[in-house]
Amino acid sequence: MKQDSTRNAAYTVDCEDYVHVIKFNPFDSGDACSLIAYGGNNYVVVGTCRFQEEDAEVEGMQYKTLRTFHHGIRVDAIAWSPETRLDALPPQIRVWDLEGNEKAHFVLRSPGMSVCWHPDEAFKLMVAEKNGTIRFYDLITQQAILSLECEQTPLMSADWCLKNTLKIGAVAGNDWLIWDITCSSYPQDKRPVHVDRARLFRWSRVNENLFATTGYPGKTTTQLLVHHLGHPQVNFEFNYIQKPSQNI
Known part of the structure; x- marks a missing residue:
């Protein structure tokens, strides 16, 4: 994510342009609690974000992009559904x-x-x-x-x-x-x-x-x-x- 390098961020993620909103999944729903979403001028990215404090196998922090949604309009708000899951089998x-x-x-x-x-x-x-x-x-x-x-x-x-x-x-x-x-x-x-x-x-x-x-x-x-x-x-x-x- 674009940020001031003088703040010495521990981890950075490359983004297409500016990030206007960011939201962690607040619900305790298995692996889905590691989900994070951020939005820019015309897209929303959904990824997983794991920290060493939660998983001993992670060194520092681990991020992975799951999917990018392009829709041609600026994103100013994101809300997670309490039914969001990562461990559900496809129907x-x-x-x-x-x-x-x-x-x-x-x-x-x-x-x-x-x-x-x-x-x-x-x-x-x-x-x-x-x-x-x-x-x-x-x-x-x-x-x-x-x-x-x-x-x-x-x-x-x-x-x-x-x-x-x-x-x-x-x-x-x-x-x-x-x-x-x-x-x-x-x-x-x-x-x-x-x-x-x-x-x-x-x-x-x-x-x-x-x-x-x-x-x-x-x-x-x-x-x-x-x-x-x-x-x-x-x-x-x-x-x-x-x-x-x-x-x-």
Whole structure:
């Protein structure tokens, strides 16, 4: 930013012209609290600004421009929305061929958390959204053909059973949930599984009654549980010990 060099600024940012207004994001919204915006005669720049006092890995201060908006008029005021976030997933699912050409994209109503192809029908796709909805798409018509509902959030992971394609499994909140898509759009079975919230769901590739779930990583361990639909109790439990990171 243009400033008097006699003030011995600790950090400077090159700008296109004069800066008339500058505004840090005042809301505590994850990584978005590091956002900064400044405006000049015909543009607004949005960037991130991190300080050593907040992040020990930063030496002094670190700035990165994220985007510049040109609109042809002087900027005299900037206000941040309290819903501003940097960690939100884009609300779309895109499909490419092996040459990298985009073949289809679908607009979602919340962040997409899992994507699965039908194991037998190459043009059917399942997408699980964080708001608790699982939708199935036909890539030929590019339309949704079926949806399932969790009735709880956040849905973090879902999987399509290879041994029985009528079964869908997922984890949402602290629970695992199982659907039979021929019976209802709501789960036929669900049970609490991880006290610290569930993170991942995966079916066995050889047995339609076996599946595994993981919890969120704790400070020292991560829990992995193996379940059998015919037994109410957990079949196996593994607790992975995480080694503390070391600075090299």
